[in-house]
Amino acid sequence: MKTIHIFLIFTVVAAIQLVVPSLMIFNKETVLKKGAAYRFKTQPIDPSDPFRGKYITLNYEVSTYNTKDSLWQQNEDIYVYVGTDSLDFAQVDTISKVLIPNKHQDYIKAKVGWYSKYNNNLQIDFPFDRYYMEETKAYAAEVAVRDRQRDTIPNDTYALVFVKNGEAVLNDVIIDDMSIKDYVEQGSMK
Amino acid sequence: MNSKIQKDVSELLEAQVISKETALKIEGYYLSKNANTTNRLFTIFAVLGSMLVGLGMILILAHNWDSFSRTVKTVFAFAPLVVGQIIAGYSILKKKSKTWKEASGVFLFFAVGASMALVSQIYNLPGDLSHYLLTWIVLCLPLVYLLRSNTLVILQIVFITSYACHFGYFSGSKTPWLYLVLFACLMPFYFRLLKQKRTQHITTVLNWLVPLSVIIVIGTFVKGDGNISFLIYVLLFGLLYNVAKTPYFNNLKLRQNGFLVLGSLGTVYMLLLTTFDWLWNSVFIENPNFNSQSFFIASILFCLALTILVYTQVKKETQKFNLFQYAFVFFTIFFAISFFSAHTTIILINLLILILGIIVVKIGVDTLHFGVLNYGLLIITALITCRFFDTNISFVIRGLLFVAVGAGFFLTNYIMLKKRKTIKS
Numbered sequence: 001m002k003t004i005h006i007f008l009i010f011t012v013v014a015a016i017q018l019v020v021p022s023l024m025i026f027n028k029e030t031v032l033k034k035g036a037a038y039r040f041k042t043q044p045i046d047p048s049d050p051f052r053g054k055y056i057t058l059n060y061e062v063s064t065y066n067t068k069d070s071l072w073q074q075n076e077d078i079y080v081y082v083g084t085d086s087l088d089f090a091q092v093d094t095i096s097k098v099l100i101p102n103k104h105q106d107y108i109k110a111k112v113g114w115y116s117k118y119n120n121n122l123q124i125d126f127p128f129d130r131y132y133m134e135e136t137k138a139y140a141a142e143v144a145v146r147d148r149q150r151d152t153i154p155n156d157t158y159a160l161v162f163v164k165n166g167e168a169v170l171n172d173v174i175i176d177d178m179s180i181k182d183y184v185e186q187g188s189m190k
Numbered sequence: 191m192n193s194k195i196q197k198d199v200s201e202l203l204e205a206q207v208i209s210k211e212t213a214l215k216i217e218g219y220y221l222s223k224n225a226n227t228t229n230r231l232f233t234i235f236a237v238l239g240s241m242l243v244g245l246g247m248i249l250i251l252a253h254n255w256d257s258f259s260r261t262v263k264t265v266f267a268f269a270p271l272v273v274g275q276i277i278a279g280y281s282i283l284k285k286k287s288k289t290w291k292e293a294s295g296v297f298l299f300f301a302v303g304a305s306m307a308l309v310s311q312i313y314n315l316p317g318d319l320s321h322y323l324l325t326w327i328v329l330c331l332p333l334v335y336l337l338r339s340n341t342l343v344i345l346q347i348v349f350i351t352s353y354a355c356h357f358g359y360f361s362g363s364k365t366p367w368l369y370l371v372l373f374a375c376l377m378p379f380y381f382r383l384l385k386q387k388r389t390q391h392i393t394t395v396l397n398w399l400v401p402l403s404v405i406i407v408i409g410t411f412v413k414g415d416g417n418i419s420f421l422i423y424v425l426l427f428g429l430l431y432n433v434a435k436t437p438y439f440n441n442l443k444l445r446q447n448g449f450l451v452l453g454s455l456g457t458v459y460m461l462l463l464t465t466f467d468w469l470w471n472s473v474f475i476e477n478p479n480f481n482s483q484s485f486f487i488a489s490i491l492f493c494l495a496l497t498i499l500v501y502t503q504v505k506k507e508t509q510k511f512n513l514f515q516y517a518f519v520f521f522t523i524f525f526a527i528s529f530f531s532a533h534t535t536i537i538l539i540n541l542l543i544l545i546l547g548i549i550v551v552k553i554g555v556d557t558l559h560f561g562v563l564n565y566g567l568l569i570i571t572a573l574i575t576c577r578f579f580d581t582n583i584s585f586v587i588r589g590l591l592f593v594a595v596g597a598g599f600f601l602t603n604y605i606m607l608k609k610r611k612t613i614k615s
Contacts, residue, residue, distance in 0.1 A: 009332065010278065010336045130314055170314040
């Protein structure tokens with residue numbers, strides 16, 4: 001093969017290498033700019049990823065959904081229709097295996113975690129269970145939230161998630177009305 | 191050039207053993223040889239350098255710098271990628287040396303990973319390491335062929351193995367079918383090396399890496415019937431051993447032929463494992479499910495191994511009958527017999543190992559190879575040791591058996607040493 005042909009194919013490969021992360025960014029930016037914001041009550045714990053660094057895993061209060069329908073398969077795609085409760089926190093309204101026609105409500109494309117026949121609870125795996133943090137802050141964040149929950153004040157730690165056409169982007173984790181990053185920073189300065 | 195060679199050449203020239211012309215030719219030969227060694231060393235250091243820089247870049251980005259805005263982070267995500275692409279593109283266009291291509295390829299490989307990792311961090315993309323690895327691998331796969339990079343093919347094999355393990359073993363019981371596609375995509379590169387650079391170091395590395403990758407990943411394909419997994423592993427090792435006997439590998443040195451070593455050791459290990467009574471009584475309690483994915487995989491492996499076995503026999507690659515090549519066929523028959531009588535199967539497998547051991551000892555003696563001789567003796571010793579656990583032979587007989595085997599080790603080695611000395615003298 002001639003060098004120029006190899007170079008042309010390389011240019012295509014290089015373009016694809018640039019397009020893939022760009023598309024990821026574009027999709028997420030669209031959701032952040034045009035999507036609706038929801039507040040998901042949460043509890044963080046801190047694991048790490050070999051390539052992407054430290055993050056906190058978010059366990060959501062609404063990830064357990066009570067339903068009599070027991071025909072759920074692990075990792076099956078589901079559509080979670082969300083609304084808000086009286087305190088303006090996100091709540092799950094309906095879960096469906098297919099998109100419900102003419103239902104004009106925000107939904108999130110998620111996966112089935114597992115179904116417990118014992119208490120009829122369906123565990124939902126939301127596609128926004130990771131919040132990346134600076135490596136020194138992740139564990140401190142977990143400790144801060146745990147300490148905060150020991151107080152008598154009810155849990156008001158929540159994830160700010162933007163939702164649009166089934167896509168969801170986790171924008172921030174809020175504790176005491178401030179970003180968890182600032183909360184941890186403030187705590188370490190005290 | 192080595193000063194000793196220079197000294198020898200001038201000595202030979204003075205003694206008029208060689209002409210001035212020959213002396214110049216010898217000097218020229220060693221000079222060109224030295225230049226090649228320097229180039230290879232330089233390539234190795236360049237690759238190591240790029241790899242360390244690339245990995246360092248990923249680690250620095252993994253710190254997750256909070257103080258940078260989203261835009262700054264996005265620029266950081268693309269900067270190494272673009273730099274890597276420019277250097278790699280320049281290497282191709284200007285037909286730069288192997289060192290350039292290897293180093294730029296490795297740097298670009300890690301830049302792609304770093305870029306995707308940073309985008310994941312910025313937008314808090316969900317977990318699933320296997321999905322992240324898969325995208326990374328696919329985006330860099332064409333680089334192997336475009337840059338003809340040996341290091342990239344090694345990295346790709348390591349990464350596809352890692353992807354398959356994450357997908358199949360660690361994140362649920364899914365089958366990584368895409369591993370097969372990615373593996374097949376890398377094979378033309380490997381075949382080209384086998385044809386053109388059979389004895390080079392890179393081919394030797396791949397001769398070990400390729401079978402190791404398959405051995406590690408095969409467990410993820412065992413679905414539906416765990417009982418057949420033993421058969422699958424025996425068939426896989428049989429396949430590897432038979433591949434080692436094809437024209438591409440047959441005359442390679444032992445250390446260059448990973449297929450042969452892993453196939454042989456794996457076959458012996460699996461056969462020894464299946465000689466235990468408890469295994470057939472506790473594991474194989476149910477009849478196998480012939481409609482399972484495991485059975486399908488076992489059938490494919492059997493057909494592949496049998497095809498290669500027939501091919502080697504037709505090509506007459508191996509002059510003598512080699513029982514190791516047929517071990518998987520015998521085991522499959524014994525496995526089928528186990529549905530009627532597990533006891534008969536155990537006896538037959540014991541016999542098979544014993545015969546294999548004796549054959550290896552004979553090959554060792556015939557070829558005067560101490561390594562092969564002792565490998566054969568080790569197989570027999572391992573078989574006897576295993577039988578100590580599930581037979582009720584008296585301690586005296588067991589002791590005598592061990593003494594006999596020990597004496598056998600000593601005697602055979604001693605006799606062969608003498609034979610070798612006689613032949614030499």
